[in-house]
């Protein structure tokens with residue numbers, strides 16, 4: 001039995017990396033997956049591959065999660081078409097790293113706009129439809145940086161800690177509507193976000209992970225699947241660290 005049969009799942013940042021891993025897993029589990037990502041062509045290529053193997057995946061063009069009007073419009077279109085929005089995975093994110101002394105206002109604002117305000121916008125746009133249908137699964141992709149801190153990431157740490165904290169509020173507020181809200185905090189995952197890290201630093205990172213490898217998008221997708229399944233209806237307000245074993249926690 002597929003775990004997400006006929007669920008309507010919106011995944012932000014689903015064109016590549018962790019988001020693409022979640023899109024693929026959810027589609028294989030029977031969900032109708034809708035990708036919101038600025039990289040339209042990449043998202044379409046993924047959707048075509050999935051459709052060729054019998055899964056259901058759509059791409060909505062030009063949905064910018066930093067614009068509440070953009071995501072409200074997109075959510076309305078999805079609800080009018082399907083009459084339900086069951087799952088939102090707030091995955092889209094960016095990094096603009098710099099040590100605190102060198103971090104610019106622009107670097108701060110860019111990361112806060114995508115990684116924090118984007119999560120607010122998407123959840124704000126979709127939750128009324130979940131309330132209407134008395135069912136919903138909200139999942140925020142946080143980071144171990146938001147849990148343990150990290151050098152050069154004041155902006156990112158602030159946003160990632162915030163999106164993990166927000167689910168504690170949503171868990172309390174939305175439980176009565178049969179809506180859960182949780183977060184996954186990945187450790188280092190081998191995606192394009194990590195591609196700029198020099199090889200020697202990547203090797204050091206691997207050695208510090210107890211399971212001695214970087215994570216894969218599939219490692220996060222399996223945790224996402226758990227939180228977004230119907231079966232996890234008694235789990236809300238939680239953040240699960242998925243990092244191969246407490247890498248930065250000492």
Ligand SMILES: NC(=O)c1ccc[n+]([C@@H]2O[C@H](COP(=O)([O-])OP(=O)(O)OC[C@H]3O[C@@H](n4cnc5c(N)ncnc54)[C@H](O)[C@@H]3O)[C@@H](O)[C@H]2O)c1
Pocket residue numbers: 012013014015016017018019036037038039063064065066090091092093094114118141142143144185186187188189190191192193194
């Ligand atoms: N890779 C890691 O090691 C790691 C670790 C912890 C947490 N994370 C988090 O996981 C999530 C996914 O990371 P990833 O490594 O797959 O990143 P990635 O850079 O490979 O993919 C992010 C996707 O988000 C999209 N995106 C960016 N801004 C957007 C916007 N305004 N509107 C819509 N889409 C937008 C991008 O186009 C891209 O496809 C991010 O939130 C990231 O912070 C990643």
